Amino acid sequence: MKLTLKIWRQASREAKGRIESLETPEISSHMSFLEMLDVVNESLERAGKEPVAFDHDCREGICGTCSLMINGQAHGPWAGTTACQLHMREFKDGDVIVIEPWRARAFPVLRDLIVDRSAFDRVLQAGGYVSVNTSSPQDANAMPIRRADAEAAMDAAACIGCGACVASCKNASAMLFVSAKVSQYAHLPQGQPERMRRVRAMVEAMDAEGFGSCTNLYECEAACPKEIKITNIALMNRDWRRSLCEEEL
Amino acid sequence: MQLDAKIPAGPIEKKWDTRSFENKLVNPANRRKYHVLVVGSGLAGGAAAASLGELGYRVSVFCYQDSTRRAHSIAAQGGINAAKNYMGDGDSIHRLFYDTVKGGDYRAREANVYRLAQVSNAIIDQCVAQGVPFARDYGGLLDNRSFGGAQVSRTFYARGQTGQQLLLGAYSALMRQVGAGTVKQYTRTEMLDLIVIDGRARGIVTRDMVTGQVQCVLADAVVLATGGYGNVFFLSTNAMGCNATAIFRAWKRGAGFANPCFTQIHPTCIPVAGDYQSKLTLMSESLRNDGRIWVPKAVGDKRAPGSIPEEERDYYLERRYPAFGNLVPRDVASRAAKQVCDEQRGVGEFGLGVYLDFEDSIKRLGRKIIEERYGNLFQMYEKITGEDPYTVPMRIFPAVHYTMGGLWVDYNLESTIPGLFVAGEANFSDHGANRLGASALMQGLADGYYVIPPSIGHYLGTVRSLPAADETHPACRDAERAVTERIGQLLSIQGRRTVDDFHKALGRIMWDKCGMGRTEAGLTQALEEIPRLRADFWKDVRVPGSAPSLNQSLEKAGRVADFLEHGELMVRDALERRESCGGHFREESQTEEGEALRDDVNFAHAAVWEWKGEGQSPALHKEELAFEHCLPSQRSYK
Ligand SMILES: Cc1cc2nc3c(=O)[nH]c(=O)nc-3n(C[C@H](O)[C@H](O)[C@H](O)COP(=O)(O)OP(=O)(O)OC[C@H]3O[C@@H](n4cnc5c(N)ncnc54)[C@H](O)[C@@H]3O)c2cc1C
Ligand code: FES
Numbered sequence: 096m097k098l099t100l101k102i103w104r105q106a107s108r109e110a111k112g113r114i115e116s117l118e119t120p121e122i123s124s125h126m127s128f129l130e131m132l133d134v135v136n137e138s139l140e141r142a143g144k145e146p147v148a149f150d151h152d153c154r155e156g157i158c159g160t161c162s163l164m165i166n167g168q169a170h171g172p173w174a175g176t177t178a179c180q181l182h183m184r185e186f187k188d189g190d191v192i193v194i195e196p197w198r199a200r201a202f203p204v205l206r207d208l209i210v211d212r213s214a215f216d217r218v219l220q221a222g223g224y225v226s227v228n229t230s231s232p233q234d235a236n237a238m239p240i241r242r243a244d245a246e247a248a249m250d251a252a253a254c255i256g257c258g259a260c261v262a263s264c265k266n267a268s269a270m271l272f273v274s275a276k277v278s279q280y281a282h283l284p285q286g287q288p289e290r291m292r293r294v295r296a297m298v299e300a301m302d303a304e305g306f307g308s309c310t311n312l313y314e315c316e317a318a319c320p321k322e323i324k325i326t327n328i329a330l331m332n333r334d335w336r337r338s339l340c341e342e343e344l
Numbered sequence: 345m346q347l348d349a350k351i352p353a354g355p356i357e358k359k360w361d362t363r364s365f366e367n368k369l370v371n372p373a374n375r376r377k378y379h380v381l382v383v384g385s386g387l388a389g390g391a392a393a394a395s396l397g398e399l400g401y402r403v404s405v406f407c408y409q410d411s412t413r414r415a416h417s418i419a420a421q422g423g424i425n426a427a428k429n430y431m432g433d434g435d436s437i438h439r440l441f442y443d444t445v446k447g448g449d450y451r452a453r454e455a456n457v458y459r460l461a462q463v464s465n466a467i468i469d470q471c472v473a474q475g476v477p478f479a480r481d482y483g484g485l486l487d488n489r490s491f492g493g494a495q496v497s498r499t500f501y502a503r504g505q506t507g508q509q510l511l512l513g514a515y516s517a518l519m520r521q522v523g524a525g526t527v528k529q530y531t532r533t534e535m536l537d538l539i540v541i542d543g544r545a546r547g548i549v550t551r552d553m554v555t556g557q558v559q560c561v562l563a564d565a566v567v568l569a570t571g572g573y574g575n576v577f578f579l580s581t582n583a584m585g586c587n588a589t590a591i592f593r594a595w596k597r598g599a600g601f602a603n604p605c606f607t608q609i610h611p612t613c614i615p616v617a618g619d620y621q622s623k624l625t626l627m628s629e630s631l632r633n634d635g636r637i638w639v640p641k642a643v644g645d646k647r648a649p650g651s652i653p654e655e656e657r658d659y660y661l662e663r664r665y666p667a668f669g670n671l672v673p674r675d676v677a678s679r680a681a682k683q684v685c686d687e688q689r690g691v692g693e694f695g696l697g698v699y700l701d702f703e704d705s706i707k708r709l710g711r712k713i714i715e716e717r718y719g720n721l722f723q724m725y726e727k728i729t730g731e732d733p734y735t736v737p738m739r740i741f742p743a744v745h746y747t748m749g750g751l752w753v754d755y756n757l758e759s760t761i762p763g764l765f766v767a768g769e770a771n772f773s774d775h776g777a778n779r780l781g782a783s784a785l786m787q788g789l790a791d792g793y794y795v796i797p798p799s800i801g802h803y804l805g806t807v808r809s810l811p812a813a814d815e816t817h818p819a820c821r822d823a824e825r826a827v828t829e830r831i832g833q834l835l836s837i838q839g840r841r842t843v844d845d846f847h848k849a850l851g852r853i854m855w856d857k858c859g860m861g862r863t864e865a866g867l868t869q870a871l872e873e874i875p876r877l878r879a880d881f882w883k884d885v886r887v888p889g890s891a892p893s894l895n896q897s898l899e900k901a902g903r904v905a906d907f908l909e910h911g912e913l914m915v916r917d918a919l920e921r922r923e924s925c926g927g928h929f930r931e932e933s934q935t936e937e938g939e940a941l942r943d944d945v946n947f948a949h950a951a952v953w954e955w956k957g958e959g960q961s962p963a964l965h966k967e968e969l970a971f972e973h974c975l976p977s978q979r980s981y982k
Binding site: 106107108123125126127129130133134137139140141143144145146148150151152153154155156157158159160173175176180182184205206209211212213215216219220221223224225226227228229230231232233234235236238239240241242245246248249252253255256279280283285286 | 391394395398409410411412413414416418419428430466468469470471472473474475477478479480481482483484485486502503505508509512515516517519520522523529531554583584585617618620621622623625626723724727728730793794797842844886888889893894896897
């Protein structure tokens with residue numbers, strides 16, 4: 096098949112961007128979406144042009160590097176799937192595909208489809224951890240943890256930090272990302288001592304980075320490639336309100 | 345080149361304690377005076393940087409991704425080993441040690457492996473304390489599964505995302521230190537050279553991958569934790585950015601490179617589908633717990649798997665290795681798959697595949713349990729292939745996965761350049777000629793959390809204060825100039841072929857001649873082909889764009905240029921090692937049954953290569969390996 100791509104091109108952070116239209120060479124339906132972009136880039140390079148810059152690394156849906164808005168959807172049309180796992184059998188000959196970077200004030204574009212997501216790191220620096228130094232702590236089985244709690248923590252911990260939640264939200268809110276971390280620790284005994292301090296510090300850092308607020312649009316949950324649940328946000332809101340009353344700092 | 349492994353004296357169980365006591369310490373108040381560079385933020389680098397930060401050193405950590413959380417350790421699926429013996433099935437530190445040395449086909453250093461087994465238990469405790477959500481049973485205790493090459497269940501896991509959870513644990517510790525100001529992180533920053541001053545590693549040359557700025561960063565010690573070099577084959581299970589550059593540049597500055605040819609080909613990956621393919625996807629080895637591997641008995645049987653009756657299927661691993669069955673080590677399983685495909689009994693469009701069938705397990709355990717154990721892997725398989733593994737057996741084929749070779753290090757993980765330490769997959773230390781499943785995560789965290797910090801303390805406590813040096817030092821100027829010139833050269837060639845073109849060509853040579861089966865003739869031929877390809881590269885490559893900008897083609901070109909030299913070193917090493925061991929299979933050296941045949945008289949050593957200058961052949965040195973606790977025997981998994 097052959098496709099028309101309408102791709103965001105932007106030379107640098109400061110430069111002005113625009114949509115460029117590109118005709119693809121022959122594409123096989125077995126290719127992954129990123130392999131399709133590889134083929135397009137190869138043909139651009141052969142023609143002496145600069146290839147389209149896009150972020151990617153593991154290409155198996157776990158590192159959270161790939162970050163493409165495909166036809167207005169973060170990571171494209173497949174539910175629970177990152178852009179690198181999307182395959183071309185979804186498309187047909189003659190389709191037009193619009194590809195854009197994540198758009199959010201907190202995620203400035205660096206080049207073409209690549210954005211700066213370091214704001215996420217900074218939010219986690221504010222409290223996304225358990226304060227334990229490297230040492231020989233107590234035996235791992237000294238503290239049994241209810242299986243259901245461990246599973247709930249794992250559900251939240253599955254977040255890959257890609258930023259699709261922010262990109263898909265009209266307010267560019269990072270609540271799903273932040274709440275997934277808060278909720279992982281909230282479900283575990285290890286997370287209890289710092290629970291209130293953590294939620295307060297992380298929410299503060301999130302606001303300082305310029306992410307918007309949550310107005311219950313649920314777009315983030317729909318876009319999340321790891322299907323992180325919106326119930327994490329409810330938990331975070333509850334904990335955050337509690338933290339305002341509790342003086343445990 | 346001196347190869348002093350610095351193994352502590354005394355009985356093997358006491359060596360690590362002895363070393364810990366012998367080690368010099370740095371007074372807490374003095375630690376802030378020392379600056380340590382950690383290149384790499386995977387399990388090894390992330391854990392090392394966080395732990396050094398906690399101790400109070402000034403640490404800078406570097407990675408090429410946009411966040412330290414995205415290092416390729418994140419992709420590890422199956423699990424991490426430890427000798428906890430929680431299952432009560434007879435495991436012990438000694439057994440984990442023994443299995444690892446045997447699994448590595450007696451080409452690892454005993455003392456290092458013993459220490460690895462010893463610290464394995466503390467790793468699990470540490471990760472649980474950090475809030476890593478390992479799988480648990482209904483009693484709330486940690487669950488274990490089994491992996492290839494072991495007859496006990498000692499593998500801890502977090503669904504099919506163990507690497508992710510362990511890395512996020514190390515990353516959370518790292519973020520805590522960044523927040524506290526002890527660690528500075530430099531993301532989207534590539535190390536392109538090592539700076540050696542007066543014989544000691546004192547810094548690195550980096551390129552900011554957004555602005556293109558090249559600069560020197562100086563320090564008191566350098567830790568390389570830059571992962572494996574499997575991407576020399578173009579297709580591998582590694583992430584697209586994985587590279588040899590950091591360790592290869594260090595090699596050219598005087599660090600010994602050990603066993604470069606030791607490559608692990610993983611038996612359970614999704615087969616190649618076409619020549620546009622950019623990478624291969626691993627299906628975790630844990631699947632071999634419940635999946636049965638087979639091919640049709642008859643040559644050229646093209647029927648759909650469902651219509652091949654039971655008696656016409658060859659469960660070749662169960663047949664050949666009744667004791668370990670589908671759980672033989674990776675090298676054995678991969679070679680067996682290659683053999684049946686060479687016999688024209690392979691399945692799938694190109695005949696390069698074997699079935700991994702869950703039908704029996706689904707019947708025995710029910711779909712729900714299989715879904716709980718492997719749900720995300722099955723989903724991943726379906727996304728890629730469009731086939732449903734609950735009803736149609738998976739097709740799998742071996743793929744390049746891990747590199748046991750790496751920079752040579754002593755017991756303290758210090759390379760042959762004083763002050764340069766190497767951790768994780770980047771060093772050669774613990775896995776000999778074949779790594780057992782779930783042991784890389786263990787080694788990365790052992791190195792990062794428990795070995796690097798005291799070793800750095802000992803080094804700094806010994807040298808006390810190094811002469812001051814800044815960016816104007818001739819060694820810095822030279823290294824920086826060399827990096828800038830090379831970038832300029834890559835951009836100026838403006839030839840006709842793309843970087844990927846060259847990378848694919850190199851990958852084909854490596855896979856055909858230095859892959860699962862290696863011969864004298866093939867390797868000799870590769871030694872002619874690679875230099876020719878390299879010469880073409882420097883004449884005819886086309887790298888678009890400019891230097892002072894985000895330029896992914898330029899990044900790739902630099903990596904491929906290094907692979908083109910490093911591949912040659914791998915081939916040279918494979919040629920020199922005229923025996924088969926673990927993942928290194930020299931077709932001339934096999935038993936009558938087609939198993940790898942070691943030559944302990946001539947090759948019980950680590951082959952350590954020394955760079956001798958441009959246009960010169962590298963020199964080979966040997967670290968003889970002594971086996972006092974695990975006596976080498978023909979490995980048998982029957
Ligand atoms: C798909 C897959 C599944 C696996 N599953 C398992 C498993 O179940 N169990 C197990 O034990 N092992 C498994 N392994 C192996 C294991 O994951 C790796 O060996 C291990 O994680 C390597 O860790 P590391 O810290 O050494 O390197 P990595 O995690 O690869 O980290 C390398 C770091 O170095 C940085 N870097 C590299 N080059 C440069 C440079 N030039 N400049 C600056 N920074 C650089 C990178 O940015 C990154 O931060 C698996 C491997 C793969 C590929
Ligand atoms: S490239 Fe890693 S998640 Fe897509």
